Amino acid sequence: MQMSKLVIDIASYQGTSVSYFKTFKAHGVDAAMVKLTEGTNYLNPKASAQVANAYKVFGAVGAYHFFHGNGAAEAKYFLAWVKKFGLDKSTVLAIDVEASGLPYNTTPQVNAFLRCLLNAGYKNVITYGSGSWFNSGRINRSQLIDKHIWVAAYGVSQPGVANANAWQYTDNFYGVDCSYDFDGSLSGSKTVEKPSYYVTPGLYQVRLRWLPVYNTMDFKKSDERYTRYGIGSRFWATPVKHGKITRLHINGQGYVSSNKLYVKFLKKAKTK
CATH class of the missing domain: 3.20.20.80 (Glycosidases)
Structure with a gap:
């Protein structure tokens, strides 16, 4: 420290x-x-x-x-x-x-x-x-x-x-x-962590006040759905590769971010 x-x-x-x-x-x-x-x-x-x-x-x-x-x-x-x-x-x-x-x-x-x-x-x-x-x-x-x-x-x-x-x-x-x-947040000397992304299918919970949902993995503003998930919302999703990162695919709903700052992983999906 x-x-x-x-x-x-x-x-x-x-x-x-x-x-x-x-x-x-x-x-x-x-x-x-x-x-x-x-x-x-x-x-x-x-x-x-x-x-x-x-x-x-x-x-x-x-x-x-x-x-x-x-x-x-x-x-x-x-x-x-x-x-x-x-x-x-x-x-x-x-x-x-x-x-x-x-x-x-x-x-x-x-x-x-x-x-x-x-x-x-x-x-x-x-x-x-x-x-x-x-x-x-x-x-x-x-x-x-x-x-x-x-x-x-x-x-x-x-x-x-x-x-x-x-x-x-x-x-x-x-x-x-x-x-x-304590950690550089006030003096501007903090180390900026690179975002990391989930890769495990399972149950997720929203950390943000609102998490937008998109029709495609490109996350263009024009492609944003009316539906959004509020803080604490839970959903089952499957990470899908998108370039060097992943998106979370929610069946029938679209795609959301898999950024660990935005969502929290709760448990793995059951395998048949």
């Missing part, structure tokens, strides 16, 4: 200069997350300088958005500034879910936000929230379309949420918030 990295997160209250960030590097910090936007009309006035100079010092910088509940609209606003600041698609982008006015079940709109980022090609996304929000279900990790989470929990010996990817353990690390990045 790799050693946890230290990542600070900053906003308009913090400094912008190269020397400011070098102070944190001297204290062992590896990367910074910079607040860019909030809602659909706020931009951190220091964001441009903070992004540029944090990158000069650490060689790694991410960005976050303070969320007010309007998933798609806020994601589009955030992405516009992400692109204006020249942050490429390897950049870690976070959604900060803590505003008091959010509905109790905020997960659907968080997913709408994340979906926009993923569809735009930004695959390194992470959801920030307090441990209590994750544990109470206000942010339901099992329903998130991306499971990477950044948990805030102060004055304790662990984040208190199982398998957290990052833990904001203090709001006063030489005057700023600081987090342990």
Whole structure:
């Protein structure tokens, strides 16, 4: 297991200069997350300088958005500034879910936000929230379309949420918030696993909120069926070779992905 990295997160209250960030590097910090936007009309006035100079010092910088509940609209606003600041698609982008006015079940709109980022090609996304929000279900990790989470929990010996990817353990690390990045999800240093695919006929269960069904193995949008399988749905299927990977063939229904991130194998089909 790799050693946890230290990542600070900053906003308009913090400094912008190269020397400011070098102070944190001297204290062992590896990367910074910079607040860019909030809602659909706020931009951190220091964001441009903070992004540029944090990158000069650490060689790694991410960005976050303070969320007010309007998933798609806020994601589009955030992405516009992400692109204006020249942050490429390897950049870690976070959604900060803590505003008091959010509905109790905020997960659907968080997913709408994340979906926009993923569809735009930004695959390194992470959801920030307090441990209590994750544990109470206000942010339901099992329903998130991306499971990477950044948990805030102060004055304790662990984040208190199982398998957290990052833990904001203090709001006063030489005057700023600081987090342990357990697996590279926050600092952008994680190893991206290649997708793997099932090859065994049997019973499968859907992991995604919705798994599309296609008439052919090409998975073209025009070939998508009206029928979709929701999270937890089960079906019997046979893997069929498609190039270097497989698709799952469901008799009378069509084809779905055999990607292990999308479906879970439950048991083998009985042989006659």
